[in-house]
Amino acid sequence: VSIFTIENKCDHTVWPMIYSWTSSQVNSTGFALKKGAARDIRAPFAWFGLISGRTLCSTDTSTRNFSYATGDCESGIVECPGDDYSWSSRTYASFRLDKGGSDSYAVSVEYGYNLPIMVVPSMKSFTCITSGCVVDLNKTCPEDLMTFSGETLIACSSPCQESGTPESCCLNEYRSKENCKPTTYTKNFLNACPLAYIYPYADNNSTITCPNTTDYVITFCPTSFTPNKKLQVNSRVSTALLVMVIIVAIALTVRAKNVRTKSDQNDANIEAAVMLKRYSYESVKKRTNSFAHVLGKGGSGTVCKGKLPDTSGRDIALKILKESKGDGEEFINELASMSRASHVNIVSLFGFCNEGSNRAIIYEFMPNGSLDKFIEVSTGRADHGFQFILDGLFTCPINKWSNRTKDQLVHGSIRRRPNGQWVFMSFLKHTFINLTKQNIVLQFNPENDFIVKIKN
Template identity: 75%
Template sequence: MFITTGIGVLSLSILTIENKCDQTVWPVLYSWTSPHVTTTGFALKKGEARNIRAPFLWYGLISGRTLCSTDTSTGNFSCATGDCSSGKIECADDDYNWSTATYAFFRLDDGGVDSYTVSVEYGYNLPIMVVPSMKSQTCITAGCVVDLNKTCPQDLMNFSGEKLIACSSSCQESGTPESCCLNEFKSKENCKPTTYTKNFENACPLAYIYAYDDNNSTVICSNSTDYVITFCPTSIIPNISNNRTSMAPLAGEKNNSQRKLNTILGVSTALVAIVMIVATAVIVRTKSASRRSGRNDENIEAAVMLKRYSYESVKKMTNSFAHVLGKGGFGTVYKGKLPDASGRDIALKILDGSKGNGEDFINELASMSRASHVNIVSLFGFCNEGSNRAIIYEFMPNGSLDKFISKTMSKKMDWKILYNIAVGVARGLEYLHNSCVSKIVHFDIKPQNILMDEDLCPKISDFGLAKLCKNKESVISLLDARGTIGYIAPEVFSKNFGGASHKSDVYSYGMVVLEMIGAKDMKRVGNSKSDNVSMYFPDWIYEDLERRETMKIFGDNIMEEEEKIVKKMVLVGLWCIQTNPSDRPPMRKVVEMLEGSLEALQVPPKPLSNLPFVTAWESVQDSQETSSFSIPR
């Protein structure tokens, strides 16, 4: 986001904080600069996310609290880990009490650049990963995800009952000048690493451990970058401890022992470039070796960084494929359980050998394993054993959006839930297009590929048709167009309408939103005053908009607040299905439109209706399968 001032254009970063833990997390935000962020603390349930707009020239921290509760007798709010000692959900905005927690420090737009550091100097309570939206040689994903039972020294373990919940740092635990690098120990020569710092140094080579650590902890980015901060990420952070660079720690400015973290912005770009070149060479060699040896299993596993299961394990997980969840164009999905102590429910997709090829499989794995967002289905593992290929996902107990829509259509619509679903899907697509490691265009957004968890949080699934974009490319060249009739964009049918791109997903999203509100249900057309009930459905929506009678099709019992929600969804859906891709808003703008005021939305131009894809849509009954079309030359 940008704001214009008398001195030029200033960038504002969006910090998306998401919780993928199995418990509620209470994020903490603290600012050393003014203005502060809009909140200093709030609750984030499992699967939830929240966007925070960081002020210009913001410098502050983000951490998480766990096992929080309010004392019924005193009203005091406190947390077992990461507590900020305010006695409230919001933390004090004038001082900060350091606690045993994992921290992410940000210094945004400092001299034209951003920088951030994930720090375990004060201890560790939650896995954290920071993903910048715009990658470069120095702007990379960093974080710290460890097994406390293996990493935390026994004398520094924090328990709640019998459960290990955090690890104190040596300084936090003892407070001695030696462990905190104070007084005569305040030098690199005298401040020596402890068991704690050594253990975390090995486990999290990109995290800041202690004052005189030599690791590469500060990540440098451009000042137009947004960030996703994930608690308990499902993706694995690459361990590059053998290719370490000399990036210095980002500073914190206050703590309860009056210490300061030194900010050193001298970055060895050459060494970072070497790391990137080496990593690129490894990927190239991996792909080449994969092709030469029939996609060698070890190479694939190294490339996608996911747990690999044997086909025998897949059979055991699914009880010999006893419970079918559904069938799609690329395979059958079964319900199962992970073969570990958690016994977590999973959805396991067996890929048909006759559909797709090894490259499709690897692309899906690579793209999904690097995607981490609350509105994206998480990937747990894979099987690649001869002709047997499977992908293991998190299980979504409420099924797909199309089933949810059909249920709600038969009874009173809960417009607030449908609105929240629309916003969640928009956020997930915005993440795929702009913020994940590999820029992803889905090309088959439809209700069947949007799944619902136990809290009706929507998650985008099925990346079998995804095409990975290079960072600097905005339009994708496809040899054959893929998608589902009824949701596919006109430019995918014919290049006369432009090139297939992320805007193709925007079109599909608009069709999904219009279907969610019932506008795509042709049986409802008769409720409108339009004479021609066989007309392309946006046409009669526009006619009713002109008559200010849009809500007539939803009955007479709709409340005023619900009417505003529905009208906003209608307008956003119509903007998304504009014929010309350049007229459609990007997904970031779509999110802003949905979350903004209805009064700020204008009625978009009417899309053309005499198009070949309209005829195709009208002749097909909501196709369940993925179809392929050749793009006219």
């Protein structure tokens, strides 16, 4: 049994629907969840199904029939018990529990988007990570795919959902990676939601694998968004001159407002996409004493010690990247993939700065620095020391891995490749990080043990 905690952080009611592909059902298939409310759902062993949110419910006064502006399961009631299911434009979180000893899940916008969704698993490992599509995609939706309820933009459908052609749905002769190319729509969604399932042949590893004992928190609107209104200007005035003056004034105001809203939204989108907090360059400069305490220099920049610019005041290692050109898209993409690599033996990311050419990454601070510096001061046992540390990372019993669980042990291993290069391999994703003395950092503890982490 897995527990799904479904919570609503939207500023309106959401009616979650839970659909099962398996004959065994969850204990509730649909209900109303008020703004700020949360509810636990129990999913049986080997459950396979999906969860999404319906919005703007109304009841027909004569027939008493329930319907929803988005995500309607067409049952006419709040529950969705049937198996006659139509794919409407909405964001889905799909789960497959206990298959081959593990769970898998993905957040999908393949059939469109209506609400931001984030899924947080109770277990954390190299493969079991938080995922979602937490950006307001309605705002970047191509005009021909926008869905309105009155004046309110409520969903963005996908080209497949909208036109149903084999080309847009990757069907028939388009059922291959070569023939089913990304479209403006899929590229747009992929940029905004790099973790979500967008279309069948995207290479973004949207399926997340977790131990089969994992519970999940599913949040609608993890950051609050205001609904988009279609702009309309209605004015009836008697003289042509006055009309022109008003239109120019409105145009200027709307334009100024749009510029501001766009940049605020962009900031929120970036934070949401990389799932890291963004700090101002000024605040990190202050908390690092103007970058005074340099810990070391690497190929891409200088690392200095400081404090996190928040109330926690935690120690940080701030990597100030060398002056970088471009619009920062590459930097954001790299941050997004780095923030996915969450593991107890990988240095955590706390946040980032991105102000023009001032870019920096905030890491947790490892007080004893990198292994190369440690070996420099130890006497003549460099290689033995390196080997010992690598062995110790996963096997040596004298290392205390305070927050490691047995599950996480199976998710990665240290290997030596035929060319002599050491790598950290993740079993399930077949990804690896090259291990060198420079990218292993240490923290010694008074009880004569130490914590070893890889900095990516």
